[in-house]
Amino acid sequence: MSDDVVLGHPTPAAVTDRICGIVLHERVGLWWWIALAASSALLGLGVVSVGWLFWKGVGVWGIDWPVVWGFAIINYVWWIAIASGGTFISALFFLVRVDWRTSINRIAETMMLCAAASAGIYPILHLGRPWFFYWLFPYPNTMTLWPQFRSPLLWDFMALLTYVVASVLFWYFGLLPDLAAMRDRARGRGAQMFYGVLAFGFRGTGGQWRHYKAAYGIMAALMAPLVVSVHSVVGLDFAGGETTGWHSTQFPPFFVFGALLSGFATVILLVIPMRHYFSLQTYITERHFDALGKLMVVSSLCMAYAYIMDVFTTFYGPDPADKTMFVARMFGRYAFVYWSTILFNVLLPQLLWVRRLRLNQPVLILVCLGAIVGMWFERVEIVVTSLHRTTLPSAWGDYWPTFWDWALMAGTIGLFLTMFLLLIRIVPTMSIAEMRELVRKREA
Amino acid sequence: MIVAGFGSAEALRRAVASLAPEGARVETFTPDDLDEATEPTKSSAVPIIMLGAGLLGGFGFFALQAYGTMSGYPINVGGRPDFSWPPFIVNAFEFGVLCAIGAGFLGFFAINRMPKLFIAEDACDELREASRDGWFLSVRGGDPKRVRALLDSVGPIALKEWPE
Numbered sequence: 282m283s284d285d286v287v288l289g290h291p292t293p294a295a296v297t298d299r300i301c302g303i304v305l306h307e308r309v310g311l312w313w314w315i316a317l318a319a320s321s322a323l324l325g326l327g328v329v330s331v332g333w334l335f336w337k338g339v340g341v342w343g344i345d346w347p348v349v350w351g352f353a354i355i356n357y358v359w360w361i362a363i364a365s366g367g368t369f370i371s372a373l374f375f376l377v378r379v380d381w382r383t384s385i386n387r388i389a390e391t392m393m394l395c396a397a398a399s400a401g402i403y404p405i406l407h408l409g410r411p412w413f414f415y416w417l418f419p420y421p422n423t424m425t426l427w428p429q430f431r432s433p434l435l436w437d438f439m440a441l442l443t444y445v446v447a448s449v450l451f452w453y454f455g456l457l458p459d460l461a462a463m464r465d466r467a468r469g470r471g472a473q474m475f476y477g478v479l480a481f482g483f484r485g486t487g488g489q490w491r492h493y494k495a496a497y498g499i500m501a502a503l504m505a506p507l508v509v510s511v512h513s514v515v516g517l518d519f520a521g522g523e524t525t526g527w528h529s530t531q532f533p534p535f536f537v538f539g540a541l542l543s544g545f546a547t548v549i550l551l552v553i554p555m556r557h558y559f560s561l562q563t564y565i566t567e568r569h570f571d572a573l574g575k576l577m578v579v580s581s582l583c584m585a586y587a588y589i590m591d592v593f594t595t596f597y598g599p600d601p602a603d604k605t606m607f608v609a610r611m612f613g614r615y616a617f618v619y620w621s622t623i624l625f626n627v628l629l630p631q632l633l634w635v636r637r638l639r640l641n642q643p644v645l646i647l648v649c650l651g652a653i654v655g656m657w658f659e660r661v662e663i664v665v666t667s668l669h670r671t672t673l674p675s676a677w678g679d680y681w682p683t684f685w686d687w688a689l690m691a692g693t694i695g696l697f698l699t700m701f702l703l704l705i706r707i708v709p710t711m712s713i714a715e716m717r718e719l720v721r722k723r724e725a
Numbered sequence: 726m727i728v729a730g731f732g733s734a735e736a737l738r739r740a741v742a743s744l745a746p747e748g749a750r751v752e753t754f755t756p757d758d759l760d761e762a763t764e765p766t767k768s769s770a771v772p773i774i775m776l777g778a779g780l781l782g783g784f785g786f787f788a789l790q791a792y793g794t795m796s797g798y799p800i801n802v803g804g805r806p807d808f809s810w811p812p813f814i815v816n817a818f819e820f821g822v823l824c825a826i827g828a829g830f831l832g833f834f835a836i837n838r839m840p841k842l843f844i845a846e847d848a849c850d851e852l853r854e855a856s857r858d859g860w861f862l863s864v865r866g867g868d869p870k871r872v873r874a875l876l877d878s879v880g881p882i883a884l885k886e887w888p889e
Contacts, residue, residue: 293756294858419793427798430790431805431812439816443823450830458856465853481834482841485855489837490758495769496829503779507822514815717858718757 286381288563290724293717296564300459300709300716301466303559312558313702320698327692330685331406339409341685348668348680353407355660356690358515359543360400360697361441362536362656365508366544367393368448371455372504381572383715384564388555389548390452391708395700396547397445399693404441406689433514433521440514447507451500457483457493458714512540519663525606526667529594535587541580542626543656546649549573551701553642555710564711567640574639577648581630588627606670614679615666618658625655727869728849729876730861730883734759737860740879747875749867754846754855771832778828783821787813851883865889 291299334341344351370389374382405411417438419428428435460480467473483489513533520532529535549570556565595607610619629651638644665680731737737753744751753759760767790813794800799807834840846852846863855861859882864872869886876884 292858297756297857419789425798427793429800429802430794430816431802431809436812436815436819439819443819446823447826450826454830454833462856465856477842478840481839482844483839484844484846484852485755485757486837487753487755487759489839490755491760491767492769492771492833492836494758496771496775496833499772499775500826500829503775503822503826507819510815510818510822514819714757721757 323695330688352686357403362540364396365540368508433517538583546652574633602672610666625651729881750865754861774832775829779825782824786820787817849885
């Protein structure tokens with residue numbers, strides 16, 4: 282196996298031509314059109330289900346007492362976790378100067394953007410009266426009301442708003458030199474104007490580079506703690522409530538661990554087909570799969586620690602309601618959810634201890650799909666099984682999603698895939714500027 | 726105006742160094758940061774702008790929350806004092822980061838006077854190579870003959886001269 286992050290010795294010019302060429306000069310394969318048709322169909326289903334939701338209200342979902350948080354929260358947390366994993370790769374690994382990050386950074390960032398969009402629509406939709414969502418923001422109003430600043434739900438609004446805006450700006454800022462390269466390589470007048478306007482006149486002058494590098498570095502340094510804070514706040518949405526199974530101090534790091542696992546898994550699942558269909562074997566090598574596979578193992582072990590602590594604190598603690606709920610979680614009617622979580626998030630990723638399996642793409646795809654499904658089950662476990670056995674036995678109840686729950690979830694998957702498929706046809710799939718720098722430094 | 730391109734960063738650096746005593750205005754156009762290796766001490770104002778905006782946003786939002794809970798709409802939650810400030814830190818941090826990143830983004834464009842979609846140097850078609858693997862410079866002012874002779878001595882791969 283080669284440990285190189287780039288195979289052979291491509292020149293900076295070859296790197297630029299290859300990556301620009303994918304978008305500017307190469308025709309897309311049939312696979313892209315099929316994928317776009319399928320994802321658009323899912324997106325269409327999502328639009329219909331949002332329309333129906335607005336028309337009828339949240340009663341079209343399966344939520345009711347005592348399980349008042351259902352798919353909207355489950356899927357919001359699931360998507361925002363996937364997005365967060367992308368930010369870790371693009372920001373944290375930039376700060377520690379990991380060389381293999383360069384090839385997959387743009388894929389991770391684009392994934393983050395699409396997942397954040399899919400996450401971002403849920404908090405609005407789950408409000409009973411979504412048209413009043415702006416009441417969450419402290420603005421001067423005739424009711425002289427203020428939002429409750431001590432509530433984790435308001436923190437979540439601020440954290441998500443900051444995360445989505447900052448992600449878009451960070452992604453776009455990183456694109457500037459590449460958009461300039463696209464402008465200069467484009468042949469048609471329309472493409473030249475399109476990329477010319479998007480590049481804002483970036484020409485790589487001495488001043489532009491100096492300020493660009495300084496700003497990008499600090500943005501990355503801010504994005505890394507931001508993403509930890511965002512997912513910690515999501516954990517606090519739960520931990521802040523005095524609900525069985527939620528009221529735990531380990532929730533913020535527990536949620537961040539989950540974000541790592543599902544984010545890395547999604548990046549791998551996107552990198553494998555893109556490497557194949559865009560023939561990027563020169564730039565995405567076995568080294569990348571090796572490194573990402575190891576990260577899967579690390580984040581899976583972190584999850585295992587969190588699951589063990591979840592059991593330990595419950596049964597070591599004094600609350601009988603907590604213990605009753607946890608027994609129901611492990612052996613009740615939702616036991617399959619709990620054990621699927623353990624299987625997919627803890628046991629299956631252990632395969633990747635073996636180097637040969639890390640480099641085996643079918644195995645890697647299987648483990649990553651498992652982790653994404655497992656992380657979704659984990660959110661079902663946290664939301665549904667905690668609520669369905671509350672402290673008051675007379676209030677116990679079940680939850681099953683309706684067709685419209687599933688339809689909206691399919692719609693967000695459609696939104697994610699449609700956005701991603703369109704973006705990889707518009708912007709370079711790799712950071713050209715960083716890749717040029719990488720190959721230049723290697724040759725030096 | 727003269728626009729000249731070179732095959733390597735070293736050649737461009739030599740050209741820039743040789744032009745230094747001429748008193749001409751020199752601007753470089755490069756596929757990567759030319760200064761990084763040679764002039765790491767040259768600083769940027771963007772970090773200071775980001776720091777200022779981040780602190781202003783963070784402390785500003787903290788003050789807004791303090792005003793809202795103490796004066797605007799005091800409400801007793803579990804017997805806590807109105808100025809129960811630790812929970813305010815989360816929002817203050819988030820808003821501070823938002824302001825810092827926003828200021829970095831906008832500050833970069835403001836300092837570089839962007840967007841600037843067209844510049845005089847665009848008349849030289851070869852300048853497009855500056856976003857690929859060409860190392861270019863443009864020279865305004867100075868004695869054109871001397872400047873041209875100096876550039877020729879370094880060995881440009883492209884050179885274009887036209888009246889300003």
